[in-house]
Amino acid sequence: MSIVTSRRFWLVVAAIVIGLLPAIFTDSYWRTNLIVCAINVLLAIGLDFVLGYAGQLNLGQSAFYGIGAYASTLLITQVGVPFWVAFVAGVLLAGVAGVFLSVFAVRLRGHYLAIASLGFAVITYQVLLNWISLTQGPLGIYGIAPPPPFAIPGLPPIEFSNLASLFYLTAGFAFLVYLLLDQLVRSPVGETLTAIREDEVSAASLGVNGQKWKVFAFAVSSAVAGAGGCFYASFVGTLVPDAFFITESFSILAMVIVGGMGTLIGPVLGAILLTVLPELLRGIGDLRLIVYGVSVTLVVLFMPGGLVQAARLVAARVRRPAKVGRDP
Amino acid sequence: MTKWLYCALLMVASIFGAPAVSTTSAFAADKTIKIGALFPISGPGSYFGTQDKQGVELALEQLNKAGVNGYKFEVKYEDSACSPLPATQATKRLIEQFKPDVAIGEECSDATLAIMPIMARAKIPLLNAGSSSIKITEPGNPWTFRIMPNEVMQGIDIANNAYKRLNARTAVILHENTNAGIGNAKVFADTFTKDGGKILADIGFGRDVNDFTSIATRVAGLGQIDVIPTYTLEGQGLKITQALAQAGVVKGGGGHAIQLGTIWLPFGFEQKAGKAALGYIRIVQFDPTDQREVVRKFVDAFKAKYNQSPTHLNAHAYDQIMLIADVVKRGGKDAQSIRDGLAATKNFVGVTGSVEFDKHNQNVKMDTVHYMETKPDLSWTALKWN
Numbered sequence: 049m050s051i052v053t054s055r056r057f058w059l060v061v062a063a064i065v066i067g068l069l070p071a072i073f074t075d076s077y078w079r080t081n082l083i084v085c086a087i088n089v090l091l092a093i094g095l096d097f098v099l100g101y102a103g104q105l106n107l108g109q110s111a112f113y114g115i116g117a118y119a120s121t122l123l124i125t126q127v128g129v130p131f132w133v134a135f136v137a138g139v140l141l142a143g144v145a146g147v148f149l150s151v152f153a154v155r156l157r158g159h160y161l162a163i164a165s166l167g168f169a170v171i172t173y174q175v176l177l178n179w180i181s182l183t184q185g186p187l188g189i190y191g192i193a194p195p196p197p198f199a200i201p202g203l204p205p206i207e208f209s210n211l212a213s214l215f216y217l218t219a220g221f222a223f224l225v226y227l228l229l230d231q232l233v234r235s236p237v238g239e240t241l242t243a244i245r246e247d248e249v250s251a252a253s254l255g256v257n258g259q260k261w262k263v264f265a266f267a268v269s270s271a272v273a274g275a276g277g278c279f280y281a282s283f284v285g286t287l288v289p290d291a292f293f294i295t296e297s298f299s300i301l302a303m304v305i306v307g308g309m310g311t312l313i314g315p316v317l318g319a320i321l322l323t324v325l326p327e328l329l330r331g332i333g334d335l336r337l338i339v340y341g342v343s344v345t346l347v348v349l350f351m352p353g354g355l356v357q358a359a360r361l362v363a364a365r366v367r368r369p370a371k372v373g374r375d376p
Numbered sequence: 377m378t379k380w381l382y383c384a385l386l387m388v389a390s391i392f393g394a395p396a397v398s399t400t401s402a403f404a405a406d407k408t409i410k411i412g413a414l415f416p417i418s419g420p421g422s423y424f425g426t427q428d429k430q431g432v433e434l435a436l437e438q439l440n441k442a443g444v445n446g447y448k449f450e451v452k453y454e455d456s457a458c459s460p461l462p463a464t465q466a467t468k469r470l471i472e473q474f475k476p477d478v479a480i481g482e483e484c485s486d487a488t489l490a491i492m493p494i495m496a497r498a499k500i501p502l503l504n505a506g507s508s509s510i511k512i513t514e515p516g517n518p519w520t521f522r523i524m525p526n527e528v529m530q531g532i533d534i535a536n537n538a539y540k541r542l543n544a545r546t547a548v549i550l551h552e553n554t555n556a557g558i559g560n561a562k563v564f565a566d567t568f569t570k571d572g573g574k575i576l577a578d579i580g581f582g583r584d585v586n587d588f589t590s591i592a593t594r595v596a597g598l599g600q601i602d603v604i605p606t607y608t609l610e611g612q613g614l615k616i617t618q619a620l621a622q623a624g625v626v627k628g629g630g631g632h633a634i635q636l637g638t639i640w641l642p643f644g645f646e647q648k649a650g651k652a653a654l655g656y657i658r659i660v661q662f663d664p665t666d667q668r669e670v671v672r673k674f675v676d677a678f679k680a681k682y683n684q685s686p687t688h689l690n691a692h693a694y695d696q697i698m699l700i701a702d703v704v705k706r707g708g709k710d711a712q713s714i715r716d717g718l719a720a721t722k723n724f725v726g727v728t729g730s731v732e733f734d735k736h737n738q739n740v741k742m743d744t745v746h747y748m749e750t751k752p753d754l755s756w757t758a759l760k761w762n
Contacts, residue, residue, distance in 0.1 A: 075468075075472040075473075076468050076471070076472060077465070077468035077469040077471070077472040077473065078472075080464065080465055080468050081465065084461070084465070174582075177553060177582065178553065180558070185553065185558070186486075186553050186554040186555050186557070186558060187555050187558060187559070188486055188489065188555055190489050190490075190511065191493075280461075284460055284461055284464060284490065285490070285493065286460040286486070286489060286490040288459075288460060288486045288555075290459060290486070291459070291460065291461060327465065327469070330454065330455070330466075330469060336418075336455070337418050
């Protein structure tokens with residue numbers, strides 16, 4: 049194996065790129081987009097774990113995203129809990145909500161599971177909207193502070209009101225989650241989930257408890273989405289239920305599909321592309337959303353395996369030996 | 377492979393090769409006032425942005441013929457989509473890439489509240505017309521100004537008028553469950569109750585509700601109702617008015633109750649609602665039948681340019697640009713001086729009414745509140761309550 053094809057090499061490259069990005073993009077607009085990319089990467093890889101690996105069509109990701117955002121924010125603003133304690137609580141609560149959904153959802157498959165998870169997202173949205181005494185509903189929560197400064201002895205404190213610092217925090221966390229999920233899907237756990245995805249009955253005949261592993265996949269996926277929500281609230285500074293409407297679930301699903309379902313790097317690429325593309329297209333004014341829609345449709349039509357499939361095809365073309373000319 | 381290549385080329389060409397149509401570039405003049413416009417151009421609120429742009433374009437056309445104090449005006453539109461995160465992204469792009477001297481927008485309160493701190497940090501004045509939430513001006517933000525009356529000003533005024541002028545003693549409040557809907561409903565209820573009236577029911581609903589038959593039936597069973605203040609956008613507003621008429625609750629359906637509304641419904645609502653709208657009394661931000669010269673000139677110019685009558689959204693956007701021009705006329709030339717000029721505004725006369733800001737930068741002039749009643753032929757009659 050050459051160094052260029054080794055996984056470790058690309059992970060080091062990714063870490064270096066994350067480190068360099070704020071230096072390349074110095075204005076607050078692009079640094080804002082970088083943070084949105086990092087949050088969307090979290091959401092997409094979280095969904096890919098349950099959808100691409102465990103084969104569970106979960107359309108409730110917007111609910112877990114919202115639960116993480118509201119739980120952490122309410123703990124900070126109403127109870128006075130420190131940010132990082134609220135962050136852990138938000139992640140855990142989203143994970144518990146995922147387990148709650150999966151207890152019912154493990155009995156369902158395909159379209160039925162999609163409808164059930166969509167229903168969960170609708171119910172969560174309605175709770176966020178209508179439980180005004182707790183969530184402020186449509187009145188919204190404003191002025192949410194960024195994470196508190198992080199002090200390293202001997203160094204000036206790291207202020208997360210600085211967009212570059214906040215990007216390092218969110219992207220660094222997303223990178224860690226990626227590494228963890230990458231280890232998981234390469235371990236027997238990943239093989240078990242893949243077996244359930246391919247044929248649950250055959251997997252059961254080998255002693256795999258499908259229901260237990262599906263609950264596990266839901267819990268991990270929803271906890272990761274909850275972490276995305278915690279970062280969203282402290283980054284945007286404003287929380288309204290509309291940010292977690294069911295259309296958000298479809299946006300996250302689009303990132304996974306466009307990137308390449310069942311690979312972790314695919315959803316990362318999909319999340320980055322679908323976050324950056326609409327911003328790049330702002331320059332063309334009113335045509336922006338048409339071009340965006342057409343672009344996504346073209347990707348799905350011509351590259352059903354997503355960007356990862358396209359990259360593999362290109363790589364295969366490059367590696368293919370030159371044709372030997374026929375004798376005259 | 378070839379078709380992929382074409383697709384890729386097409387996308388790249390679209391991104392980098394297309395003209396930047398979102399800028400209304402005035403001239404390559406040295407002295408230009410750059411105005412950033414944060415409007416919802418996509419999504420459910422896109423009708424705001426479309427109409428706002430019409431008003432802005434008309435104002436620019438008139439102002440840039442001769443300029444003001446030697447300045448021309450250039451507007452850059454950004455799609456803020458009526459939502460906090462897209463509005464945040466659009467605002468930062470506007471500030472970083474266009475570097476405006478002043479900005480106008482957003483329409484939705486949630487989005488406006490999200491972008492206000494960003495504009496304040498950048499020290500660029502934000503002139504708002506369409507967001508009614510009290511939170512926008514109440515805490516006091518030196519960089520945000522609002523020319524429309526806020527939810528409290530409108531709510532108190534309409535509740536007092538209902539009690540005193542219409543002799544209403546009972547009310548049922550219908551409102552959408554949004555920041556503005558809940559806020560408006562609360563102010564009405566507090567004021568009307570304080571005056572001595574009684575709220576028989578306060579009914580909220582989501583923007584996803586399409587059938588109001590059950591709500592109208594419930595309202596019909598609440599006994600004698602004098603007024604029904606209704607806070608919702610046009611689509612649901614039409615259905616509510618028709619359902620209340622069918623249930624025989626409001627005057628348009630042979631009932632006793634008068635529906636009341638604020639600025640949410642555009643000009644032309646009556647024609648769409650038909651006879652059900654008979655007797656509907658509502659606040660409008662702009663009265664196209666107003667005989668003031670400034671209004672007549674605006675209406676004529678608008679009709680000549682677009683071949684249609686202007687709405688309150690067109691008028692608001694037009695007034696925003698004209699107010700900025702007035703500040704430039706008084707010496708405004710950059711963000712700080714425009715902010716100071718806006719704060720010092722006294723009796724600016726616009727097509728929606730006059731403007732003078734209080735210490736929280738809220739317009740205090742109540743002549744921007746126009747009361748209209750729907751006549752049997754579905755035209756308006758101005759009630760001259762303010």
